[in-house]
Amino acid sequence: MLESTPKSQKPQTKALPDGTTIDDLIDLDMREVQLRVMADKDIYDLEMEKIFSKTWILLGHESEIPNEADFMIRDMGTDQVIVTRGKGDEVNVLLNVCPHRGMRVCTAEAGNKRTHKCIYHGWAFKTNGDFIGSPVAKEEMHGNLRPKSELGLKKAKVELYGGLIFANFDTDGQTFEDYLGDMKWYYDMLFCRTDRGLEALGPPQRFIIDANWKTASEQAAADGYHTITLHQWLGDFAGFNEGDIEASMMGVEVTSKTGHAMRCQPVANKFKMLAAGFADGSLSIEEKLELLPPPGVTKEMLSQLKTHLDDDQLALLVDQPPQVGGMFPNILVAFIYAPQPDGTILGLTSLHTYTPRGPDKLEFTNWIFAEKDAPEELKNKIRKVTTGLLGTSGMIEQDDSDTWPHMTRNAKGPMGREFTLKYQAINSLPRPKDWAGPAEAYDGFTKDDTQWNWWLRWYELMTAE
Amino acid sequence: MTAHTPTSQSVENTEKRVFFGTDLYNKITETLYEEAMLLDELRLEEWAEFLATDLIYKAPLRLSVQRAEQYKSIVHSMNHFDEDYSSLMGRIARLTQTQSAWAEDPPSRTRHFVSNILVWETDKPNEFAVKSNGLLTRNRFEEDRMQVISYVRNDILREVDDKLKLAKREIVFDMAVLGTQNLSIFL
Ligand code: FES
Ligand SMILES: [Fe+2]
Numbered sequence: 001m002l003e004s005t006p007k008s009q010k011p012q013t014k015a016l017p018d019g020t021t022i023d024d025l026i027d028l029d030m031r032e033v034q035l036r037v038m039a040d041k042d043i044y045d046l047e048m049e050k051i052f053s054k055t056w057i058l059l060g061h062e063s064e065i066p067n068e069a070d071f072m073i074r075d076m077g078t079d080q081v082i083v084t085r086g087k088g089d090e091v092n093v094l095l096n097v098c099p100h101r102g103m104r105v106c107t108a109e110a111g112n113k114r115t116h117k118c119i120y121h122g123w124a125f126k127t128n129g130d131f132i133g134s135p136v137a138k139e140e141m142h143g144n145l146r147p148k149s150e151l152g153l154k155k156a157k158v159e160l161y162g163g164l165i166f167a168n169f170d171t172d173g174q175t176f177e178d179y180l181g182d183m184k185w186y187y188d189m190l191f192c193r194t195d196r197g198l199e200a201l202g203p204p205q206r207f208i209i210d211a212n213w214k215t216a217s218e219q220a221a222a223d224g225y226h227t228i229t230l231h232q233w234l235g236d237f238a239g240f241n242e243g244d245i246e247a248s249m250m251g252v253e254v255t256s257k258t259g260h261a262m263r264c265q266p267v268a269n270k271f272k273m274l275a276a277g278f279a280d281g282s283l284s285i286e287e288k289l290e291l292l293p294p295p296g297v298t299k300e301m302l303s304q305l306k307t308h309l310d311d312d313q314l315a316l317l318v319d320q321p322p323q324v325g326g327m328f329p330n331i332l333v334a335f336i337y338a339p340q341p342d343g344t345i346l347g348l349t350s351l352h353t354y355t356p357r358g359p360d361k362l363e364f365t366n367w368i369f370a371e372k373d374a375p376e377e378l379k380n381k382i383r384k385v386t387t388g389l390l391g392t393s394g395m396i397e398q399d400d401s402d403t404w405p406h407m408t409r410n411a412k413g414p415m416g417r418e419f420t421l422k423y424q425a426i427n428s429l430p431r432p433k434d435w436a437g438p439a440e441a442y443d444g445f446t447k448d449d450t451q452w453n454w455w456l457r458w459y460e461l462m463t464a465e
Numbered sequence: 466m467t468a469h470t471p472t473s474q475s476v477e478n479t480e481k482r483v484f485f486g487t488d489l490y491n492k493i494t495e496t497l498y499e500e501a502m503l504l505d506e507l508r509l510e511e512w513a514e515f516l517a518t519d520l521i522y523k524a525p526l527r528l529s530v531q532r533a534e535q536y537k538s539i540v541h542s543m544n545h546f547d548e549d550y551s552s553l554m555g556r557i558a559r560l561t562q563t564q565s566a567w568a569e570d571p572p573s574r575t576r577h578f579v580s581n582i583l584v585w586e587t588d589k590p591n592e593f594a595v596k597s598n599g600l601l602t603r604n605r606f607e608e609d610r611m612q613v614i615s616y617v618r619n620d621i622l623r624e625v626d627d628k629l630k631l632a633k634r635e636i637v638f639d640m641a642v643l644g645t646q647n648l649s650i651f652l
Contacts, residue, residue, distance in 0.1 A: 109529040109641060202543030203526060207643035232565035237558070341551070363642065368543065387547040393648035395559055398568035401646040
């Protein structure tokens with residue numbers, strides 16, 4: 001279990017308007033969080049300031065804006081940003097607020113523009129946000145109180161990781177390296193494992209759920225347990241895990257102070273016909289890769305894995321790859337095996353963000369990925385099967401998206417809001433023997449530790465000065 | 466460039482039009498009304514009989530792009546629905562045969578409104594291109610508001626043994642960001 005600073009040593013944190021402090025909302029010893037956090041406007045406002053303005057936010061993938069001057073509109077918390085492609089690898093993230101009078105500079109969701117001209121009074125900006133000028137130059141309508149260098153669009157720090165675009169407005173805050181922290185080793189196995197990397201197969205699905213962003217996000221921090229009940233049909237009906245969903249609860253969950261989490265599920269538990277060879281050491285890594293490539297990888301890419309991953313990563317990737325989990329604050333990562341009616345096993349690769357749209361509203365954004373080098377036919381298959389299981393119409397996730405609004409609604413009742421979310425299923429097993437990866441590693445049946453670590457990160461940011 | 470509306474059919478193409486009031490038009494219209502009734506009454510197995518076994522059933526994404534780029538406003542590379550006959554049958558089976566399809570249990574109360582039906586003949590004598598506007602109202606639990614979803618459908622209906630079957634459907638939504646928590650219902 002991660003250590004948390006005992007309450008008594010923490011400075012009492014800023015109070016909400018009704019006098020409640022963050023410490024009142026979360027019981028660090030009992031591992032409980034007041035349900036009130038799932039609908040409260042004041043807490044939400046504080047989150048926008050303390051979390052979404054401070055931490056790294058996933059905005060998309062560079063393959064969505066492949067050409068110079070391509071752009072797309074995305075959200076960082078409740079701030080809207082323009083993501084633009086400059087020359088080569090340059091990607092800019094700019095606040096979509098005109099420095100003149102606050103109009104949206106970009107009103108279209110995507111396109112290609114070398115100059116972004118505000119439709120209100122015509123101030124113009126480069127793809128990197130620099131101010132170009134205002135109409136009627138001789139009248140100097142932008143004034144001369146501020147130099148032009150101060151009249152550009154507000155820029156965020158940008159980091160490309162495996163082509164994923166992350167941004168942060170807190171320019172002297174946490175580095176991206178610190179953001180990924182010791183969990184990077186695991187994410188590299190998914191996002192940085194092949195020569196040409198992943199591509200988004202198209203723009204993301206976007207839809208609205210009447211639920212607080214945290215109902216979905218805390219689940220993404222590796223709530224394996226809910227699968228048994230909420231997604232019971234996966235075993236009973238769809239033949240996932242050969243019908244034995246409970247067995248897929250076993251594995252190793254990795255997590256850290258970053259609040260990120262991944263569930264590494266052994267292939268031998270998932271597919272019994274492979275169990276012997278995978279578990280007893282009779283198969284080499286190469287043979288295992290041939291038998292069951294990790295989700296999204298084709299046999300042709302196997303040699304590439306070796307150049308990008310170290311031996312320990314490779315060994316884990318074949319035996320128990322990280323399959324589902326999340327990244328703090330609002331990302332779900334899904335690289336899962338989906339058994340097909342014809343007996344084959346297809347790997348699905350998808351990311352979601354749960355963007356806050358108010359205390360009781362979130363936008364579910366769903367990207368579907370494939371390795372750039374995957375054959376077109378495989379990409380189409382991945383797109384189709386992923387659409388069938390995840391996202392808007394996804395048969396798995398339609399049940400999740402129907403659950404979260406109920407939690408949000410319950411968080412509003414005078415009785416309900418005082419109730420607590422409980423994370424008291426604590427892993428008591430020792431770290432698995434010979435576990436080569438970094439971070440905390442919880443062995444055995446899926447427990448609440450990863451999600452609790454997510455809340456500890458939430459607490460840390462919410463109480464930061 | 467002209468702004469594309471989501472159809473390849475031309476209004477001027479009167480030669481191929483199947484006009485309002487003709488027997489065929491009436492039959493197609495009634496079929497779409499019957500389909501709406503089956504969906505609203507949760508008679509999914511009966512709805513399945515209306516589906517051709519080579520059905521392609523898709524709902525492309527929408528993007529809010531400028532008028533000059535309207536051809537990009539319907540995104541075919543990514544969909545809200547990306548189905549064929551057998552995957553749709555899987556969905557129907559999940560909803561009707563499992564005890565844990567929670568997204569529709571309790572079921573949504575829906576009303577499918579179908580209007581503005583236009584029909585064209587195609588190159589195949591027994592297949593017709595049918596365009597219709599759709600309005601879905603959806604209510605769950607004790608919600609005090611209706612979800613309202615509007616769309617246009619571009620269908621191919623095929624007449625086999627005097628019965629019309631759905632051979633192709635494209636559902637084009639009017640929302641770029643869909644205002645519903647999921648599509649566990651059919652359109
Ligand atoms: S608000 Fe943008 S130019 Fe005036
Ligand atoms: Fe789920």
